[in-house]
Every structure is written in C-alpha cells, then in structure tokens.
Amino acid sequence: GDSVTQMEGPVTLSEEAFLTINCTYTATGYPSLFWYVQYPGEGLQLLLKATKADDKGSNKGFEATYRKETTSFHLEKGSVQVSDSAVYFCALRGENNNAGNMLTFGGGTRLMVKP
Amino acid sequence: ETGVTQSPTHLIKTRGQQVTLRCSSQSGHNTVSWYQQALGQGPQFIFQYYREEENGRGNFPPRFSGLQFPNYSSELNVNALELDDSALYLCASSLTSLRRNEQFFGPGTRLTVL
Numbered sequence: 533g534d535s536v537t538q539m540e541g542p543v544t545l546s547e548e549a550f551l552t553i554n555c556t557y558t559a560t561g562y563p564s565l566f567w568y569v570q571y572p573g574e575g576l577q578l579l580l581k582a583t584k585a586d587d588k589g590s591n592k593g594f595e596a597t598y599r600k601e602t603t604s605f606h607l608e609k610g611s612v613q614v615s616d617s618a619v620y621f622c623a624l625r626g627e628n629n630n631a632g633n634m635l636t637f638g639g640g641t642r643l644m645v646k647p
Numbered sequence: 648e649t650g651v652t653q654s655p656t657h658l659i660k661t662r663g664q665q666v667t668l669r670c671s672s673q674s675g676h677n678t679v680s681w682y683q684q685a686l687g688q689g690p691q692f693i694f695q696y697y698r699e700e701e702n703g704r705g706n707f708p709p710r711f712s713g714l715q716f717p718n719y720s721s722e723l724n725v726n727a728l729e730l731d732d733s734a735l736y737l738c739a740s741s742l743t744s745l746r747r748n749e750q751f752f753g754p755g756t757r758l759t760v761l
Binding site for chain 2: 536564568573574575576577578581621623625627632633634635636637638639640
C-alpha cells in the first residue's frame with residue numbers, strides 16, 4: 533500500500549537558517565503530494581501541494597518540488613523564523629484509494645527555531 | 648464561512664467504556680473523514696462518509712464506527728475502549744469525495760483512556 537517516510541526530528545535551527553525536511557513516498561501511479569503544518573494545540577493546516585511530477589508547491593516562503601524519479605517531496609525554506617516552530621507532515625493522496633480523497637501521512641517532523 | 652468544528656475538545660474515559668466524538672463539516676461540504684493521531688505520530692485514516700454512507704475504511708477494527716447525518720455532520724463511536732485508543736482524533740471535511748477536493752481539518756478531540 534501507499535506510504536510516506538519523513539526524516540525524524542526534532543530539527544533545531546537558529547532563526548534565518550536554511551531548512552530542509554526530507555520526505556519520500558511509495559505509491560502506484562501518480563499521487564498528489566502535500567505538506568501540512570500543525571501548531572501546538574491545533575489541527576492540521578495545508579501548507580502547500582503538488583499534483584503532478586515536476587510541479588513546485590510554494591506558500592509563505594516554503595517550497596517543495598514533486599520528484600517522480602526519486603519519489604521525493606522535500607520541504608525547504610530559505611530563512612526560518614521562530615513562528616515556523618511546529619510539526620510538519622508530508623502526505624500523499626493516492627490514485628487507488630478505497631476512499632476517494634483520503635490522505636496517507638508520514639510520521640511528522642518537529643521543527644524548533646531558536647531566536 | 649464556519650470551518651470544521653469538533654466536540655468535545657478533551658475527553659477522559661476508562662478502559663472498556665464507549666465514547667462518541669462529534670464533527671460539524673464546513674458549510675457546503677458533504678464528505679467527512681476521520682483520522683486518529685497517536686502521540687508523536689502522523690494521522691491514520693479511520694473511515695470516510697459521503698452523503699451519509701461509509702465510503703472507505705482504513706485498518707481499524709469494527710468497534711470504531713461512524714455516522715453521518717442529513718446535515719453532513721458526523722459522529723465517531725468507539726466501543727470497548729483500550730489504552731491504545733488514547734489519541735487526537737481529527738475530522739476533515741471536503742466538498743465531495745472526489746480526489747481533487749481538498750480536505751479541511753478541525754482542531755481535533757484529545758481522548759485519554761485510563
């Protein structure tokens with residue numbers, strides 16, 4: 533079945549540092565790929581998405597490129613802020629789901645940004 | 648436009664009890680999905696309801712059941728609670744169950760089973 537693997541955290545960075553959170557996936561066909569963010573005590577918010585190979589999703593300075601050849605969707609940001617501290621989840625929506633738009637999530641990566 | 652709401656926010660139960668969690672979908676959405684997020688893990692799909700019918704199920708036992716009402720709100724019921732059922736339960740609604748429709752998540756219900 534479909535699966536998503538993320539780098540384990542926590543990732544601790546200083547403010548204005550460069551961020552990369554790795555995500556790889558296993559799925560048949562051409563899944564859609566997502567990054568969600570979860571702030572303390574809150575639900576999930578969609579951060580960005582890409583629906584086909586070589587698409588780049590971007591939002592709030594975060595970017596991720598759908599790489600079919602390496603089955604990856606790594607999250608990057610050029611300069612993190614303290615307010616970016618949260619848990620980040622990589623997810624996919626497969627082509628052969630038993631429920632049309634269900635999501636398969638990775639285990640999450642906690643990001644801590646220090647002033 | 649009101650987003651996805653869930654109740655209660657927190658709940659404490661003891662092993663063997665039954666629990667009902669509630670979700671109100673975003674206005675105009677007819678599809679609700681439920682996910683279980685154990686501490687330190689990613690959400691796991693439980694099941695989805697589309698127009699009051701179950702539309703897919705993840706790898707969860709039958710003691711996890713659900714309902715969707717004519718106004719598209721939904722309930723998640725868990726019988727015979729086990730310690731491992733302690734988790735954040737997330738509800739997500741979408742316009743329809745079609746793959747292209749984004750899911751919008753509620754804040755979750757934190758269930759603790761003692």
